[in-house]
Amino acid sequence: YVNDPASVTSLKGSQNCCPGVQVIGVHNNGGLRQGIFAVPARKLHAGNDLSYDQLALVETLAIGYHAVQRGNPQPGETVLVIGAGPIGLACLEFLKLMDVKAVVMDMVRSRLDFSSRNLGIRHTLLFAPDGSHLAELDKLTDGRLADVIIDATGNPQSMSTCFDYAAFTGRVVYVGITTSDLTFPHAPVFHRRELTLLASRNAMPEDFENIIQLIREGKINTTPWITHRISFDDVPAGFHQFADPALGTIKAIIDVR
Structure with a gap:
């Protein structure tokens, strides 16, 4: 930056x-x-002792780190991450190191499975069009719902309705971005529960330093993140494949060496 x-x-x-x-x-x-x-x-930031693969993940992780800091989760609180793409997964990497109940919700089962298998996230919710996932969250939190919500979808519908998952006096963090207008009910949900809405953009210099140190200490393992590789010469013909959800790409590395 x-x-x-x-x-x-x-x-x-x-x-x-x-x-x-x-x-x-x-x-x-x-x-x-x-x-x-x-x-x-x-x-x-000095990271000469890290591999190129590890360094390639630092900035992505920093976006998640800053979003978590914005939400300021306290010990014992429930934090719901909506969207298990790279940014949502980055948030989970740091939440798993904290004394909180981390919950992740997504529409794609394979991404939830990835977070459980590689990040050790125990609580996952599969979004259901009938709203049954809200009942699952209610049960999981003994009726309290989530103290902190981090919306990493960039989807305007999700960003407009995520307040429904918030506990009274909860905090909602937008780390995903959209160019669409957002609307949500003010009096019955946002005002009644006295919610706080925060935006999270980029990351701070100290975030990078902390992440590099966590990777050094082995507290964050970047290896599972890199699901695909492609050579520089093959990019023009092959890059488009990574946009196919069926491929299950989390992060693809372009090898220029």
Whole structure:
């Protein structure tokens, strides 16, 4: 991330959402080059002892780490992650290290199975069109529902209805993004339960440092994340396959070596 260090937001310590922040590889050209000139004042994170595969997951994990920090789960609370894609899984990686009850919900059974098998998540909910998953959450929490909800879907319908899963005084974090307008009932749900809505964008410098250390210590295993590989030469013809849900891609690595 390249932020404006003189902006009011950066001076307040929120470099991640500085109005002029630029993400290398998103807002401008990426890092697929032999060298990058870094401004001396901009701290780089030392991860020379990590493999390229491990380093490739750090930024994705950082998005989840920051979302969890925004939700600020407390010991004993229930945290519901909606969406078991890469960002939702990243949130679960850190929730499993905390003294909370982590619950994940998705529409795809294979993704729930992945979170159970590789992350050790015990509580999974398969979204049901008839709403029966809400009854399951109610039973799982003894009627309390979720103290923290992290919506990682980017789906406007999910983001508009996720308040139904929130406990009174709960916190809802949007880490998935959408360009659609969102609507939700104010008085009967949001206001009555005195909920708090938070957004989560990018990550903080210290998030990267903490994640690198957790990988070093073996508390986060990035190996299961990389489900597919493709050579650089095969990208034009083969990259499209990773968008096929039937393939079950979590993360695909492009090997440029």
